[in-house]
Structures are given as C-alpha cells and as structure tokens.
Amino acid sequence: MMLLQALALAISLMESWVLDDSDPVYQPGSCPFLDDAFNCFNNGRPDLDYLRYRWKPHGCHIPRFDGRQMLRMLRGKRMVFVGDSLNRNMWQSLVCALRESVENKSRIFQIEGRREFRTRGFYSFNFVDYNCSIDFVKSPFLVQEWRSSDRRGNRRERLRLDMIQTPSFNYHDADIIIFNTGHWWTHQKTYKGKNYFQEGRRVYNRLEVNEAYQKALRTWAKWVDSNINRSHTRVFFGGYSASHFRRGKWDSGGHCHEERQPITNDTQLKPYPLMMKILESVISEMKTPVFYLNITRMTGYRKDGHPSVYRKPDVHQRTPGIIQDCSHWCLPGVPDSWNELFYAAYLLSHHDLSS
Template sequence: MADATKNLSRGGGNLISDLRSSFSLLRTRSTVAFAYCFMFAFVVFTLFLAFNPSGNSSSPWFNNIFTSPSTSSDSSSGSQFSSFFSSFFPNSSQPVNTPAPSLQTKTNLTLPRSQNTTFQLPGEKNEESSGKNQSQVTVYENSRSNQTGITTLQTPVGNLNISSSSQSSSGGKKDTVKEEGVVRNTTNKGVAVAVKTTNSNLTATLPKKQNNGTSGGSSLSKKQSNRTSGGSSAKQGKENLMGSLMHCNIFDGRWVKDDSYPFYPPGSCPLIDEQFNCFLNGRPDGDYQKHKWKPKGCNLPRLNESNLLELLRGKRLVFIGDSLNRNMWESLVCILRNSVKDKSKVFEAAGRREFRTEGSSSFIFKDYNCSVEFFRSPFLVQEWEIPDTNGSKKETLRLDIIERSSDQYKSADIIVFNTGHWWTHEKTSKGKDYYQEGSHIYEELDVAEAFRKALTTWARWVDANINPNKTLVFFRGYSASHFSGGQWNSGGQCDNETDPIKNETYLSAYPPKMRVLEKVMKGMKTPVSYLNITRMTDYRKDAHPSIYRKQNLSEEEKRSPLRYQDCSHWCLPGVPDSWNEILYAQLLIKLNQKQQQQQQQQ
C-alpha cells in the first residue's frame, strides 16, 4: 500500500507536471495569436480611417492624432498617414512628405485703411512699383495669418465683386482686363482676384506661395467668390478708396513722367482749335504730353472714358468762361470722343468746326444722350455798351448783371465756371471809366474790388437759380502763364521751354484774385467745388503753344516769330487733360457722398 501510494504519488506528480507544461505552452501560443490579431485589426482600422474622408473630417480624435499643427484640414490622406508615422517614429529614415500650403475654406480678404491708396485704372502705369502708397489685398493661409500675396487694387469707385479666374494652359491664372470690348490677357502663376465695376473688369493677381520649388496652392472657388462679393470686404474697399481721395489735397503734388499718356494720339482729334493744336502746328518735341499729376497724399484715378460717359448718360455738362475753359472743354470732348467706336455719333449740334469766335457750342454723344457744352463769358458778368458824348459807343463792364446766356445753362447737371485772364488785360487792370453798376460808371476802380463785385453778382445768381439737388457746380481757378521777357502783347516768350519746373522756389506767388474768389464762395448757400489748378499749372512752363500756335503766319509774324507767342493757353493733348482727370475724381467723390446720404436716409 505504501508502495502503491508512493507509485501513485510519483505518477500523479508526473501527470501534473506534464499538464502544467502543456498549459504553459498553450498560454504562450494564445498570447502571440491574440497579439497578431490585435495588430492586424489595428492596422485595418487605421487604414479605414485614413482613407475615409467623411470619417476623418468629423472625428476630432483623428484630427488631433493624425494631423500635425502645421497641416490644414484639407491635406491629402497620404500626407496625413506620413504625419501619423512620423509622430510615432521620429527617428525613422522614411522621408516625410510636406504638403503644399492651401487656402483655408474661408479666405480672408482685407483692405487696410490708408490715406495713401493707389488708384489705377486700365492702362495706367504705376511709377511707384515698390508698393509704396498702395492698397493691399492679403490672403491669409489657415489661421496663422502668413501673408502670401500683395497686389495693387486697380479700380474706379464702384461695387467690388470678387470672382474667380480660369486656369491658363501654363498652369497659372489668366490676369484679364476687359476694356471696351478688348480683352488683354497676361499669365501669372497665382490666385487671381477680379475686381469688377459697372463699366470695367479689372484683375489683381495674388501669387501662390511656392513650396520646394513647386507651384502648389489653391484657387478661390466660384462659390467662395460669390460669398465674398457684396460683403464687408468690398464695402470696406470702396470706403478706403474714396476716403483716400476725400482726405487728400489733390492740388498739392508734382508732375511725373508717364508714357501711358496722352489719352488720345496727337493729331487724332479734329475738334481742337488751331491755337491749341501744337502737334499739327509743327512742335517737334512731345514730352509735354507725357506727364500726369500726382498728389502728395494719394493717387488720382486715371480718367476712365467709358465710366465717365456712363456718369454723364442723359445729362448736360457745361463749361462757362474764357478761352482757358474752352481749352478744357475741347480737351474733354477729345478724350471722350476717342473712346467712342462710332465717331459719327459724336457731333457738334450746330455743325460748327471752329469754336474760337463762337458764343456757344455743344457736342452731342448720341449713344449716351448727353452733351458737353461751352459758353463764352470771359468775365461771367455782362459786357456792355453805352452811348458816348461824341455819338460813338463806349464799352463798359456791368459788374451787377450776370452774363447774357445764363438762362440757357442754369438747369444743366454739371457746370464748370472760370474767369481770370481777362482781368489782367490793360483795360480791366487800369479800371478807368470802364466798370459800371446801374447807371454809374466808375472813373477809376481797383481791379481787385471790381473782381470781387463781379464774383458777388455771379454768386448771388447761382444761389438764386441753381438747384443744388440737381446741379453740381465747380469753379476752376486761375491757370498760370509763363511769359518771359514781356507780356502776351509785348514780346513775352516761352518757346525754349521743354521741361516742367521742378524747384518750388521758382513758382509764382498765389494770385490775390483767387483769394477773393475763395472768400466769395465761403459766403454762398450753394455748395461750389473749387478746382484749384493754379499751383499745378505753374510748374508747366513747357506745355504752352508758344510759337506753335498757328500754321499760317502773317508776313510780320514770319519776320519776327518770337514776338508772337502764346504762353497762356495749353497744347492739346496736354495739361487741360489733367484738369479733366481731376474733375472726374471730384465727380466720383460727389457720387459717393450722394450714395452715402441716400443710405443714411434709408
């Protein structure tokens, strides 16, 4: 029994040991199998999430684990997968694919406020290419506000609509400028932002941010563009553009060379009077036509002819004054006519071809149902005649009566007045037995006082007859003359001048008569915009007709051509074109103010 028990104990001990060995072996194999199954399931689950866009886009866990902080939510699945492994195996020799930067779903377009805003319209060349004084459109990448592009905003005032551009064959974007049916395309590798107005489509291009020499990036979709248009960015952009002009002294600046001028080819406009047509009169140099006026605190928008014609649709624009206003009137007619395809639809109402001796003239732009007119009135008050003691007639100037044609233009939509040069002539400057009020003729009256009386009569007429809700009134200031060695009738010359004055110390003193004008305008009820072009014209001693004022000289003029020069008026194309560019800018300002008032009333 003892032996049996001993044997059983030995046998049992062997059996238990064998069972323990078997269970140990089984436990080791189960653990390995379970581990393999778990790893296989984990890899399958990971691949499922990595290649399932609908899943990973909505899983914050996935985004936190599988997306690095510098990678946008729109990165490719391959990039995400690489990022995943790099986070777990930082020392791996596997190369990491860095994704090309992309724009976030909601692209931020900002137009920072600045009084130094660049205004460029189609065809304008910006001489300050360094980016100084330019409006900026910035596209921010993701939420890190990294600037990827800066561009100059090129547009007249209007509603800004952001739209996408089409892909070009070279892999870039087409920069498209649409102007009067002509499309000009230039290719830029970048995101194109089209700034659209009522009458012109202008494109500014934002370059894509390059990555490792590639042209990676993304473009704004049409859906994004439509969302952006009409929004706060567009509104702010318009306010910035207008704010720059409204808070800028347009008349304090300098002339800069610009080969994109003039607005019309020399000799192409048959409407210019002979005395202004320096090109046809044989002037050999042409640099006087290639300058633009640049204010110190802002840039003038280039005159957009089609846009201005739209502003004038169904309206009358009238110039009243002396031959310097005729100079400006002819300039504007030629600028606008040049943009009209069918020139036969631009004509003088009475069929006139010369305007120097005419009391009034009116050019009709048939397609726009508008007119650009001129009424001759050198003093703005009435020139008069009274019987003299010997039976002849004596000329006087009625300081108390507005000029005769006033009833013909008082209902016009835009009126531009001027006077000044005839007040410097001998009869008016001496003021003896010439100035009249009522039946009284002054034996002698200072010309400054006579000028004040005449302007007071004009101001009272404007206040009594002009409806400011319908009519915009402008007064163009005195245009500088540059006679050297004498006056206009005593051998004054300017024929050897080919460059503008660049040193301000050589400019003339501000005319006292213009201070009289400013004082009179301050006392008016009707708002009058002052086109103070005196200083800007004082620089331009190079731009007068001088000896190139006519083609057919008289025998006396041929013997002494230098004695007969015109250093008062201006060659066309030339300086008066810039006056009209300023007038255009002022009209944009007025239009913007009117729109703001209407919005406030609503």
C-alpha cells in the same frame, strides 16, 4: 460733402509732376474738334516731351481718366463750361478724351456750326449713344459786357459788375456746370480809359481790378444761389491757370518757346494770385456747394506746355515779332490733367449721392 472736401484738400497739396510714359488719353493730331490755336502737334511742334508728365498727389491717388465710365455717368445729362478761353481749353480736352472712348465716332454731332459758335458764344457736342451734351458758353468775365454808342457815334464799353452775363442759351438747369474767369481781369484788358466799371447807376471813375473782380464774383455767387437747383445741378469752379511769359508780356515780346521741361524748383513759382484768394473767400460764403478745382499751383510748374509759337497752322514759318501764346495750353496736354481731377471729383460726388 466730406469726401469732396477731402479731395479739395488733396488737390491743394499736390506738388509734383512725375515722368509717365503711358499713352495720352487721345493721340496728338487725332482729334478733329480742337481749335487750331491749341493743336500744337499739327502746328509743327517737334517735341512731345510735354506729354510725358502726370500730376501726382502726396498721400492721395487720382484715378486715371476712363472715358467710357465718364460717359456712363453723363448718360442723359447736360454738362456746360462757362467762362473764358482757358475753360474752352478744358472743354475741348474733355470732348476729345470722351471721343477717344466712343467706338462709332460718327455718332458724335456738333449742335452748332463753328461760325455760329464764334458769333454767338455757344458751342455744343452731342454724344448720341449716351444722350448727353458737352457745351461751352463764352463768358470771359461772367458779368455783362456793355457796349453802346453816344450821340456822336463814339463806341463806349463798360463792364456791369452787378449783372450776370445774359447768355444766348440758358444753362442754369444743366446737370453739371464748370465756371471760370481770371485771365481777362488784368489792367491791360479792363482799363480802357476812365468810366469802364459800372455798378447800378454808378460809373466808377477809377476802380482797382481786384476790387472789381470781387464785386463781379459776388454777383455771380448771388446768381448761382438764386438760380441753381442744388439738388439737381453740380457746380464746379476752375481756378486760375498760370502763364509763363519771359522777358515781356503777351503783347511786348514775351516768349516761352524754348521751354522743354517743367519747373522743378518751387522758388521759381510765381506767388499765389490774390484773385484766387478772393475767389476762395466768395465761394466759402455761398449757400450752393461749389467744388473748387484749384489748378493754380499745378499749372505753375508747366512752363513747357504752352503753344508758344505753335499756335497757328503756319507758325513753323516763324517771323520776327510773332506774338507767342504762353497762357493757353497745347492739346493733348496739361488740361487733360484738369479733367482727370474733375473725373475723380465726379466719381466722389456719385459716391456721396449714393451713400
């Protein structure tokens, strides 16, 4: 575990994006597995400057992503991403990067159809020649969303802070699991009137979002410690990915479409999120080793990497009032660097297991 801890420290000290004209791990517009919302090149974004940067650590070398080596390490294994759409960003980035390294791309199969995925929250790709699957399970809060109707037929929504979300497809015995949650824990998305958060039989009249987040993470941590076989499964947690809305929020005119370069002045970075301090505290108390991919600071610089108006096939016909996406990331793009960090961490974990 010492090597993993050392890498975690190195990641936390990374402070700069540097210009790098190397080819991306997959070419813009080349991967058919991307959601339209992330495919900025196909959606008409005219510049590719956001692909010319690489995250560089101080005093540490991060190896370049090697898709064939990654697939060899994943041979016979199941890898599962569990979380929100930012984790889906990372999952699709990895699938596309691995696809690029496969000579016979017809040997990659979608286990579930796209419509099935959207209705049941599960999606999977199988790399036949390596007998491995890369899955995504939608769980934006990690804990259970609860919907019911009263006698009058009025719909009620609650978030059960004491119950892990029950997936349609089991994943607790996967070889690698990458969790995340964060972007849905905002007052706009969790405050839906009184009595939204529930714990046991107690329904909270009012509860601060950060306190609810901490309760949910403790429920997740307890579930992991009770259900994950630590000798078989490697657990990762992806940190909070920064947003860059200017002059408004996502639903009030916030925008980022004019951004073409990363932030270079540290004073312009947003404060480190309290939610990540809560997450770090919870992880430190767990019995299960969890490798924390702390991407918060590195994404804080990248105001240039979001889909903005290039989020749907017809967004080049921009109309007044269009909602911009300054939370997710263009693919290829910034999430490819997250997978480079994961690749380095997984290389070290293999070294730990063999030493």
